[in-house]
Amino acid sequence: MSENYNLSKLRTRLKKQIEQAVPEARIDYCLTCGLCASGCPASGIEDMDPRKFLRYLVLGQDDIILQTNWIYSCSLCQRCKYACPMGIDVGRLVYEVKGMRPVEDRPKNLQKSCDLQKAGNSTGIPNDDFVWVVGDILEEIHETEPEWSDLKAPMDKVGAKFYLNQNAKEPTVEPEEMVPLWKILHAVGIDWTYSSKWWDGANYCLFTGDPEDWELTTRLQAETVDDLGCTTYINTE
Amino acid sequence: MYATLEGLRRFDIPHKFEVVSIISLYAQWIREGRLKVDPAWNTEGLKFSVQDPCKLVRQSLGDPVADDLRFVIKSVVGEENFIDVWPNKSNNYCCGGGGGALQAGFVDNRRQHGKTKFDQLQDTGADVVITPCHNCHTQVKDICDHFGGKWQTTHLWGWIVKALQR
Numbered sequence: 001m002s003e004n005y006n007l008s009k010l011r012t013r014l015k016k017q018i019e020q021a022v023p024e025a026r027i028d029y030c031l032t033c034g035l036c037a038s039g040c041p042a043s044g045i046e047d048m049d050p051r052k053f054l055r056y057l058v059l060g061q062d063d064i065i066l067q068t069n070w071i072y073s074c075s076l077c078q079r080c081k082y083a084c085p086m087g088i089d090v091g092r093l094v095y096e097v098k099g100m101r102p103v104e105d106r107p108k109n110l111q112k113s114c115d116l117q118k119a120g121n122s123t124g125i126p127n128d129d130f131v132w133v134v135g136d137i138l139e140e141i142h143e144t145e146p147e148w149s150d151l152k153a154p155m156d157k158v159g160a161k162f163y164l165n166q167n168a169k170e171p172t173v174e175p176e177e178m179v180p181l182w183k184i185l186h187a188v189g190i191d192w193t194y195s196s197k198w199w200d201g202a203n204y205c206l207f208t209g210d211p212e213d214w215e216l217t218t219r220l221q222a223e224t225v226d227d228l229g230c231t232t233y234i235n236t237e
Numbered sequence: 238m239y240a241t242l243e244g245l246r247r248f249d250i251p252h253k254f255e256v257v258s259i260i261s262l263y264a265q266w267i268r269e270g271r272l273k274v275d276p277a278w279n280t281e282g283l284k285f286s287v288q289d290p291c292k293l294v295r296q297s298l299g300d301p302v303a304d305d306l307r308f309v310i311k312s313v314v315g316e317e318n319f320i321d322v323w324p325n326k327s328n329n330y331c332c333g334g335g336g337g338a339l340q341a342g343f344v345d346n347r348r349q350h351g352k353t354k355f356d357q358l359q360d361t362g363a364d365v366v367i368t369p370c371h372n373c374h375t376q377v378k379d380i381c382d383h384f385g386g387k388w389q390t391t392h393l394w395g396w397i398v399k400a401l402q403r
Contacts, residue, residue: 041330041353045346073346075336077291082327107341147403163254167371180394184263187401188271202371203240207337211248218244222252233256235238237290237370 011060018057018096025093029086030054036080036090046070050080050090057093071098072107076207098209106208113204117217121200123168131155131196133171134178141179153182156228157193163230164192165201167237181236192234198224201236239292258293260369263397264305267312274400276315285314285396286322286363286388288354288377289329290370300326309393310367313400320361330354332368334376351380358388365389367396 019025036050043049048070056064074094081089103111116124138153145151154160164185170177185192198221205213225233242256266272287310289295294303303326311319322329333350341347354377358366366381366388368374378390 039330041333042346042350045349069343069346072336072338072341072343073333073350075291075331075333075338075350077331077335078296079291079328079331082295107337107343109342110337110340113337113340169371169375177392177395180392180398181259183398183401184272184394187273187403188266203244204337204340206240206244207340214240214244215248215250218241218248219250221241222245222250222254225254226252231254233241233254234259234262235241235256235293236259237238237293 011062012058013060014062014065014097015057015060018093021096022092024089026086026088027054027057027093030058030088031086033085035083035085036088039083040080042070042073042075045073048073050074053090053094054088065097066100071101072110095209098207099211101209110204111208114208114210114213114217117200117202117204118213118220120198121168122202122204123172123200125168125172127196127199130171130194130199133175134194137175137178138182141182148183148186151182151186153178154193156196157191159229160191160193161230162190162192162232162234163225163228164194164234165199165236166194167202168200171199193228193230195224195228238290238298239296242297258298258302260293260302260306260309260393261298263309263393267309272397273402274313274397275402276311276313276318276400278399279315279318282318283314283365284318284320284361284363285310285365285367286320286358286361288322288332288358288366288368288370288373289326290368290373291329291331291335293370294329295327303327303329306369306393309397313393313396320363322357322361330357332373332376332380334372334379335370339372339375347376348380348383351376352384355380355384355386359384359386363388365391367391367393369393 037043076091078091113122134153205217332354338347368377
Protein backbone atom coordinates (compact mmCIF):
# COMPACT_ATOMS: atom_id res chain seq x y z
CA MET A 1 0.00 0.00 0.00
CA SER A 2 2.42 2.61 -1.17
CA GLU A 3 -0.18 5.07 -2.46
CA ASN A 4 -1.36 7.97 -0.39
CA TYR A 5 -4.86 7.56 0.89
CA ASN A 6 -7.11 10.34 1.99
CA LEU A 7 -7.91 9.48 5.58
CA SER A 8 -8.56 13.02 6.73
CA LYS A 9 -12.32 12.92 6.44
CA LEU A 10 -12.72 9.30 7.52
CA ARG A 11 -15.09 8.74 4.65
CA THR A 12 -16.69 5.52 5.86
CA ARG A 13 -20.05 6.09 4.22
CA LEU A 14 -19.93 2.72 2.50
CA LYS A 15 -19.01 0.85 5.68
CA LYS A 16 -21.97 2.36 7.49
CA GLN A 17 -24.26 1.59 4.60
CA ILE A 18 -23.19 -2.05 4.58
CA GLU A 19 -23.50 -2.33 8.35
CA GLN A 20 -27.06 -1.09 8.10
CA ALA A 21 -27.95 -3.62 5.41
CA VAL A 22 -26.06 -6.49 7.05
CA PRO A 23 -26.37 -6.28 10.85
CA GLU A 24 -24.09 -9.32 11.24
CA ALA A 25 -21.31 -7.69 9.15
CA ARG A 26 -18.91 -7.41 12.15
CA ILE A 27 -16.47 -5.33 10.10
CA ASP A 28 -14.77 -3.86 13.17
CA TYR A 29 -14.08 -7.34 14.55
CA CYS A 30 -11.34 -7.89 11.95
CA LEU A 31 -8.01 -8.73 13.58
CA THR A 32 -6.16 -8.22 10.28
CA CYS A 33 -4.67 -11.70 10.73
CA GLY A 34 -4.91 -12.50 7.02
CA LEU A 35 -6.28 -16.04 7.27
CA CYS A 36 -8.95 -14.96 4.80
CA ALA A 37 -6.48 -13.67 2.23
CA SER A 38 -4.00 -16.52 2.60
CA GLY A 39 -6.68 -19.09 1.81
CA CYS A 40 -8.47 -17.18 -0.93
CA PRO A 41 -7.64 -18.26 -4.50
CA ALA A 42 -8.76 -14.81 -5.68
CA SER A 43 -6.10 -13.05 -3.59
CA GLY A 44 -3.93 -10.80 -5.72
CA ILE A 45 -6.37 -10.53 -8.59
CA GLU A 46 -6.97 -6.84 -9.44
CA ASP A 47 -4.47 -6.13 -6.62
CA MET A 48 -7.14 -7.06 -4.09
CA ASP A 49 -7.84 -9.75 -1.51
CA PRO A 50 -10.45 -10.25 1.24
CA ARG A 51 -8.38 -8.57 3.94
CA LYS A 52 -7.56 -5.57 1.77
CA PHE A 53 -11.20 -5.31 0.78
CA LEU A 54 -12.15 -5.09 4.43
CA ARG A 55 -9.34 -2.65 5.30
CA TYR A 56 -10.36 -0.35 2.44
CA LEU A 57 -13.88 -0.33 3.91
CA VAL A 58 -12.60 0.47 7.41
CA LEU A 59 -10.32 3.20 6.06
CA GLY A 60 -13.12 4.77 4.07
CA GLN A 61 -11.62 4.13 0.64
CA ASP A 62 -15.10 3.86 -0.81
CA ASP A 63 -14.08 4.75 -4.36
CA ILE A 64 -11.69 1.81 -4.56
CA ILE A 65 -14.32 -0.61 -3.25
CA LEU A 66 -16.97 0.66 -5.64
CA GLN A 67 -14.69 0.52 -8.64
CA THR A 68 -12.83 -2.75 -8.27
CA ASN A 69 -13.76 -5.56 -10.62
CA TRP A 70 -12.40 -7.97 -8.02
CA ILE A 71 -16.01 -8.32 -6.91
CA TYR A 72 -16.45 -10.44 -10.06
CA SER A 73 -13.47 -12.65 -9.18
CA CYS A 74 -14.77 -13.23 -5.67
CA SER A 75 -17.11 -16.17 -6.20
CA LEU A 76 -18.85 -15.61 -2.85
CA CYS A 77 -17.51 -19.04 -1.90
CA GLN A 78 -17.23 -18.07 1.80
CA ARG A 79 -13.97 -19.86 2.44
CA CYS A 80 -12.81 -16.62 4.09
CA LYS A 81 -15.74 -16.82 6.46
CA TYR A 82 -14.90 -20.47 7.15
CA ALA A 83 -11.32 -19.52 8.04
CA CYS A 84 -12.03 -16.27 9.92
CA PRO A 85 -11.60 -16.54 13.71
CA MET A 86 -14.04 -13.66 14.13
CA GLY A 87 -16.72 -15.07 11.83
CA ILE A 88 -16.59 -12.24 9.32
CA ASP A 89 -18.21 -13.08 6.00
CA VAL A 90 -16.39 -10.99 3.39
CA GLY A 91 -18.44 -12.66 0.65
CA ARG A 92 -21.57 -11.23 2.21
CA LEU A 93 -20.00 -7.76 2.02
CA VAL A 94 -18.97 -8.33 -1.60
CA TYR A 95 -22.56 -9.31 -2.36
CA GLU A 96 -23.74 -5.93 -1.06
CA VAL A 97 -21.15 -4.12 -3.17
CA LYS A 98 -22.19 -6.08 -6.26
CA GLY A 99 -25.72 -4.82 -5.75
CA MET A 100 -24.46 -1.23 -5.56
CA ARG A 101 -22.98 -1.38 -9.05
CA PRO A 102 -25.43 0.32 -11.43
CA VAL A 103 -27.06 -2.32 -13.66
CA GLU A 104 -25.66 -0.72 -16.82
CA ASP A 105 -22.10 -1.00 -15.45
CA ARG A 106 -22.33 -4.68 -14.56
CA PRO A 107 -20.90 -7.48 -16.71
CA LYS A 108 -23.53 -7.82 -19.42
CA ASN A 109 -23.70 -11.60 -19.63
CA LEU A 110 -24.02 -12.01 -15.89
CA GLN A 111 -26.89 -9.54 -15.69
CA LYS A 112 -28.47 -11.13 -18.76
CA SER A 113 -28.37 -14.60 -17.16
CA CYS A 114 -30.35 -13.25 -14.20
CA ASP A 115 -32.77 -11.25 -16.37
CA LEU A 116 -33.49 -14.32 -18.46
CA GLN A 117 -33.89 -16.41 -15.34
CA LYS A 118 -36.61 -14.09 -14.10
CA ALA A 119 -38.48 -14.92 -17.30
CA GLY A 120 -38.03 -18.68 -16.90
CA ASN A 121 -34.49 -19.95 -17.37
CA SER A 122 -30.99 -18.56 -17.61
CA THR A 123 -30.49 -19.46 -21.28
CA GLY A 124 -33.66 -17.85 -22.58
CA ILE A 125 -34.70 -20.89 -24.63
CA PRO A 126 -38.48 -21.33 -24.80
CA ASN A 127 -39.75 -23.84 -22.25
CA ASP A 128 -41.32 -25.77 -25.15
CA ASP A 129 -37.80 -26.44 -26.42
CA PHE A 130 -36.89 -28.05 -23.11
CA VAL A 131 -39.96 -30.29 -23.32
CA TRP A 132 -39.10 -31.15 -26.92
CA VAL A 133 -35.45 -31.98 -26.19
CA VAL A 134 -36.39 -34.24 -23.28
CA GLY A 135 -38.96 -36.07 -25.46
CA ASP A 136 -36.58 -36.33 -28.39
CA ILE A 137 -33.70 -37.75 -26.37
CA LEU A 138 -36.01 -40.18 -24.59
CA GLU A 139 -37.36 -41.43 -27.91
CA GLU A 140 -33.83 -41.99 -29.16
CA ILE A 141 -32.99 -44.10 -26.10
CA HIS A 142 -36.16 -46.15 -26.58
CA GLU A 143 -35.14 -46.84 -30.18
CA THR A 144 -31.44 -47.53 -29.66
CA GLU A 145 -31.22 -49.13 -26.21
CA PRO A 146 -33.79 -51.94 -25.91
CA GLU A 147 -32.85 -52.62 -22.29
CA TRP A 148 -34.05 -49.10 -21.46
CA SER A 149 -37.24 -49.23 -23.56
CA ASP A 150 -39.28 -48.46 -20.43
CA LEU A 151 -37.17 -45.43 -19.41
CA LYS A 152 -39.24 -42.40 -18.43
CA ALA A 153 -38.74 -38.64 -18.15
CA PRO A 154 -42.01 -37.38 -16.63
CA MET A 155 -43.05 -33.78 -17.24
CA ASP A 156 -45.48 -31.79 -15.05
CA LYS A 157 -46.63 -34.90 -13.23
CA VAL A 158 -48.86 -33.57 -10.45
CA GLY A 159 -48.43 -35.43 -7.19
CA ALA A 160 -45.03 -36.94 -8.00
CA LYS A 161 -42.93 -37.25 -4.85
CA PHE A 162 -39.73 -35.73 -6.25
CA TYR A 163 -39.31 -32.56 -8.30
CA LEU A 164 -36.13 -32.60 -10.38
CA ASN A 165 -34.34 -29.72 -12.07
CA GLN A 166 -31.43 -29.63 -14.50
CA ASN A 167 -28.78 -27.06 -15.08
CA ALA A 168 -29.81 -25.28 -18.30
CA LYS A 169 -26.54 -26.32 -19.91
CA GLU A 170 -27.80 -29.88 -20.26
CA PRO A 171 -30.86 -29.45 -22.47
CA THR A 172 -29.13 -26.72 -24.45
CA VAL A 173 -25.53 -27.90 -24.85
CA GLU A 174 -25.17 -31.53 -23.76
CA PRO A 175 -28.66 -33.10 -23.70
CA GLU A 176 -27.19 -36.62 -23.63
CA GLU A 177 -25.98 -35.84 -20.10
CA MET A 178 -29.59 -35.99 -18.85
CA VAL A 179 -29.88 -39.67 -19.74
CA PRO A 180 -27.65 -41.19 -17.00
CA LEU A 181 -29.69 -39.37 -14.40
CA TRP A 182 -32.96 -40.72 -15.83
CA LYS A 183 -31.47 -44.21 -15.81
CA ILE A 184 -30.41 -43.95 -12.17
CA LEU A 185 -33.83 -42.67 -11.08
CA HIS A 186 -35.48 -45.43 -13.11
CA ALA A 187 -33.26 -48.13 -11.61
CA VAL A 188 -34.07 -46.90 -8.09
CA GLY A 189 -37.74 -46.66 -9.01
CA ILE A 190 -38.66 -43.26 -7.59
CA ASP A 191 -41.67 -41.19 -8.60
CA TRP A 192 -40.27 -37.94 -10.03
CA THR A 193 -41.10 -35.16 -12.43
CA TYR A 194 -39.67 -32.19 -14.28
CA SER A 195 -41.64 -28.97 -14.57
CA SER A 196 -42.03 -27.40 -18.00
CA LYS A 197 -42.54 -24.09 -16.23
CA TRP A 198 -39.39 -24.00 -14.07
CA TRP A 199 -36.74 -26.59 -14.86
CA ASP A 200 -33.47 -24.65 -14.60
CA GLY A 201 -31.47 -25.67 -11.54
CA ALA A 202 -29.14 -22.67 -11.54
CA ASN A 203 -29.96 -19.23 -10.20
CA TYR A 204 -27.69 -16.46 -11.42
CA CYS A 205 -29.75 -13.82 -9.64
CA LEU A 206 -27.77 -14.74 -6.53
CA PHE A 207 -24.68 -13.29 -8.18
CA THR A 208 -25.85 -9.96 -9.57
CA GLY A 209 -26.42 -8.53 -6.10
CA ASP A 210 -30.10 -7.56 -6.23
CA PRO A 211 -31.94 -9.34 -3.41
CA GLU A 212 -35.33 -8.63 -4.98
CA ASP A 213 -34.34 -10.56 -8.11
CA TRP A 214 -32.99 -13.47 -6.08
CA GLU A 215 -36.18 -13.50 -4.00
CA LEU A 216 -38.37 -13.44 -7.11
CA THR A 217 -36.63 -16.36 -8.81
CA THR A 218 -36.63 -18.42 -5.60
CA ARG A 219 -40.30 -17.66 -5.03
CA LEU A 220 -41.28 -18.64 -8.59
CA GLN A 221 -39.34 -21.87 -8.18
CA ALA A 222 -41.03 -22.65 -4.85
CA GLU A 223 -44.48 -21.96 -6.29
CA THR A 224 -43.77 -24.31 -9.19
CA VAL A 225 -42.82 -27.17 -6.88
CA ASP A 226 -45.75 -26.58 -4.54
CA ASP A 227 -48.18 -26.41 -7.48
CA LEU A 228 -46.99 -29.86 -8.53
CA GLY A 229 -47.43 -31.08 -4.96
CA CYS A 230 -43.92 -32.56 -4.81
CA THR A 231 -42.68 -33.06 -1.27
CA THR A 232 -38.99 -33.28 -2.15
CA TYR A 233 -37.03 -30.89 -4.35
CA ILE A 234 -33.93 -32.57 -5.79
CA ASN A 235 -31.13 -30.25 -6.71
CA THR A 236 -28.89 -31.89 -9.28
CA GLU A 237 -25.78 -29.97 -8.39
CA MET B 238 -28.47 -25.60 -4.16
CA TYR B 239 -27.32 -22.66 -2.05
CA ALA B 240 -29.31 -20.13 -4.09
CA THR B 241 -32.49 -22.09 -3.36
CA LEU B 242 -31.82 -23.11 0.24
CA GLU B 243 -30.49 -19.73 1.33
CA GLY B 244 -33.08 -17.89 -0.79
CA LEU B 245 -35.95 -19.74 0.92
CA ARG B 246 -34.42 -18.98 4.32
CA ARG B 247 -33.30 -15.39 3.82
CA PHE B 248 -36.54 -14.21 2.23
CA ASP B 249 -38.72 -16.45 4.40
CA ILE B 250 -40.50 -17.89 1.37
CA PRO B 251 -43.32 -20.28 2.28
CA HIS B 252 -42.95 -23.77 0.80
CA LYS B 253 -44.17 -27.28 1.48
CA PHE B 254 -41.18 -29.28 0.24
CA GLU B 255 -37.74 -30.16 1.51
CA VAL B 256 -34.66 -29.46 -0.60
CA VAL B 257 -32.19 -32.31 -1.00
CA SER B 258 -29.06 -32.87 -3.04
CA ILE B 259 -28.95 -35.66 -5.59
CA ILE B 260 -25.56 -36.58 -4.07
CA SER B 261 -27.13 -37.35 -0.67
CA LEU B 262 -29.79 -39.42 -2.42
CA TYR B 263 -27.26 -41.43 -4.45
CA ALA B 264 -25.47 -42.28 -1.20
CA GLN B 265 -28.70 -43.14 0.60
CA TRP B 266 -29.90 -45.36 -2.25
CA ILE B 267 -26.58 -47.20 -2.45
CA ARG B 268 -26.61 -47.80 1.33
CA GLU B 269 -30.20 -49.04 1.17
CA GLY B 270 -29.36 -51.38 -1.69
CA ARG B 271 -31.81 -49.66 -4.02
CA LEU B 272 -29.03 -48.42 -6.28
CA LYS B 273 -26.79 -51.36 -6.99
CA VAL B 274 -23.33 -50.48 -8.23
CA ASP B 275 -20.21 -52.54 -8.78
CA PRO B 276 -16.75 -51.06 -9.44
CA ALA B 277 -15.64 -54.24 -11.25
CA TRP B 278 -15.76 -52.39 -14.59
CA ASN B 279 -12.64 -50.40 -13.56
CA THR B 280 -10.20 -53.12 -14.51
CA GLU B 281 -7.55 -50.62 -15.63
CA GLY B 282 -7.52 -48.89 -12.25
CA LEU B 283 -8.55 -45.50 -13.60
CA LYS B 284 -7.83 -42.99 -10.82
CA PHE B 285 -10.45 -40.46 -9.76
CA SER B 286 -10.42 -37.23 -7.81
CA VAL B 287 -13.19 -34.77 -7.05
CA GLN B 288 -14.11 -31.12 -6.71
CA ASP B 289 -16.26 -30.19 -3.70
CA PRO B 290 -18.70 -27.57 -4.99
CA CYS B 291 -18.59 -24.64 -2.54
CA LYS B 292 -22.28 -23.92 -2.86
CA LEU B 293 -23.19 -27.53 -2.08
CA VAL B 294 -20.61 -28.38 0.57
CA ARG B 295 -19.23 -25.45 2.57
CA GLN B 296 -22.24 -23.19 2.00
CA SER B 297 -25.15 -25.63 2.21
CA LEU B 298 -24.83 -29.14 3.63
CA GLY B 299 -21.27 -29.24 4.97
CA ASP B 300 -18.97 -32.22 5.40
CA PRO B 301 -21.76 -34.86 5.49
CA VAL B 302 -22.55 -34.28 1.81
CA ALA B 303 -18.81 -34.24 0.97
CA ASP B 304 -18.51 -37.61 2.74
CA ASP B 305 -21.52 -38.88 0.78
CA LEU B 306 -19.89 -37.71 -2.43
CA ARG B 307 -16.73 -39.69 -1.64
CA PHE B 308 -18.75 -42.74 -0.58
CA VAL B 309 -20.60 -42.73 -3.92
CA ILE B 310 -17.42 -42.28 -5.97
CA LYS B 311 -15.60 -45.04 -4.08
CA SER B 312 -18.58 -47.38 -4.46
CA VAL B 313 -18.63 -46.73 -8.19
CA VAL B 314 -14.93 -46.69 -9.13
CA GLY B 315 -13.36 -48.76 -6.34
CA GLU B 316 -12.06 -47.43 -3.03
CA GLU B 317 -8.41 -47.85 -4.07
CA ASN B 318 -9.00 -45.74 -7.17
CA PHE B 319 -10.03 -42.57 -5.38
CA ILE B 320 -7.39 -39.94 -4.61
CA ASP B 321 -8.54 -37.06 -2.45
CA VAL B 322 -7.40 -33.47 -2.77
CA TRP B 323 -5.98 -31.36 0.05
CA PRO B 324 -7.52 -29.27 1.52
CA ASN B 325 -10.88 -30.86 0.99
CA LYS B 326 -14.58 -30.93 1.92
CA SER B 327 -15.72 -27.73 3.67
CA ASN B 328 -12.15 -26.45 3.65
CA ASN B 329 -11.63 -26.98 -0.07
CA TYR B 330 -10.76 -24.14 -2.43
CA CYS B 331 -13.23 -22.63 -4.85
CA CYS B 332 -12.50 -23.51 -8.49
CA GLY B 333 -13.09 -19.90 -9.51
CA GLY B 334 -15.94 -20.61 -11.90
CA GLY B 335 -18.81 -19.90 -9.55
CA GLY B 336 -20.38 -16.74 -8.25
CA GLY B 337 -21.11 -15.64 -11.79
CA ALA B 338 -17.40 -15.59 -12.74
CA LEU B 339 -17.99 -17.70 -15.85
CA GLN B 340 -20.69 -15.32 -17.02
CA ALA B 341 -18.93 -12.10 -16.01
CA GLY B 342 -16.04 -12.27 -18.50
CA PHE B 343 -12.61 -11.28 -17.02
CA VAL B 344 -11.21 -14.54 -18.42
CA ASP B 345 -7.60 -13.95 -17.28
CA ASN B 346 -8.76 -13.23 -13.73
CA ARG B 347 -10.94 -16.32 -13.75
CA ARG B 348 -8.00 -18.49 -14.81
CA GLN B 349 -5.70 -16.89 -12.25
CA HIS B 350 -8.31 -17.78 -9.64
CA GLY B 351 -8.41 -21.34 -11.02
CA LYS B 352 -4.64 -21.85 -10.82
CA THR B 353 -4.91 -22.85 -7.14
CA LYS B 354 -7.46 -25.49 -8.08
CA PHE B 355 -5.38 -26.64 -11.02
CA ASP B 356 -2.28 -27.20 -8.84
CA GLN B 357 -4.33 -29.00 -6.24
CA LEU B 358 -5.91 -31.38 -8.77
CA GLN B 359 -2.68 -31.83 -10.70
CA ASP B 360 -1.01 -33.00 -7.48
CA THR B 361 -3.46 -35.90 -7.19
CA GLY B 362 -2.30 -37.33 -10.51
CA ALA B 363 -5.86 -38.49 -11.13
CA ASP B 364 -7.05 -39.50 -14.62
CA VAL B 365 -10.55 -38.23 -13.99
CA VAL B 366 -11.90 -35.32 -11.97
CA ILE B 367 -15.55 -35.55 -11.00
CA THR B 368 -17.33 -32.22 -10.75
CA PRO B 369 -20.89 -32.48 -9.46
CA CYS B 370 -21.67 -28.83 -10.30
CA HIS B 371 -21.90 -27.22 -13.72
CA ASN B 372 -19.91 -24.11 -12.98
CA CYS B 373 -17.17 -26.30 -11.51
CA HIS B 374 -17.38 -28.60 -14.52
CA THR B 375 -16.87 -25.81 -17.02
CA GLN B 376 -14.12 -24.14 -14.99
CA VAL B 377 -12.18 -27.31 -14.08
CA LYS B 378 -12.23 -28.39 -17.73
CA ASP B 379 -11.07 -24.95 -18.86
CA ILE B 380 -8.18 -24.68 -16.39
CA CYS B 381 -7.10 -28.23 -17.26
CA ASP B 382 -6.90 -27.28 -20.94
CA HIS B 383 -5.37 -23.89 -20.24
CA PHE B 384 -2.63 -24.97 -17.83
CA GLY B 385 -1.85 -28.20 -19.65
CA GLY B 386 -3.43 -30.82 -17.39
CA LYS B 387 -4.22 -34.28 -18.66
CA TRP B 388 -7.21 -35.31 -16.63
CA GLN B 389 -10.71 -35.82 -17.95
CA THR B 390 -13.39 -33.62 -16.36
CA THR B 391 -16.74 -35.34 -15.97
CA HIS B 392 -20.08 -35.42 -14.22
CA LEU B 393 -20.75 -38.16 -11.65
CA TRP B 394 -23.89 -39.75 -13.07
CA GLY B 395 -22.22 -41.33 -16.14
CA TRP B 396 -19.91 -43.39 -13.90
CA ILE B 397 -22.81 -44.51 -11.73
CA VAL B 398 -24.55 -45.87 -14.83
CA LYS B 399 -21.31 -47.57 -15.89
CA ALA B 400 -21.26 -49.38 -12.53
CA LEU B 401 -25.02 -49.97 -12.41
CA GLN B 402 -26.29 -53.49 -11.78
CA ARG B 403 -29.91 -54.10 -12.79
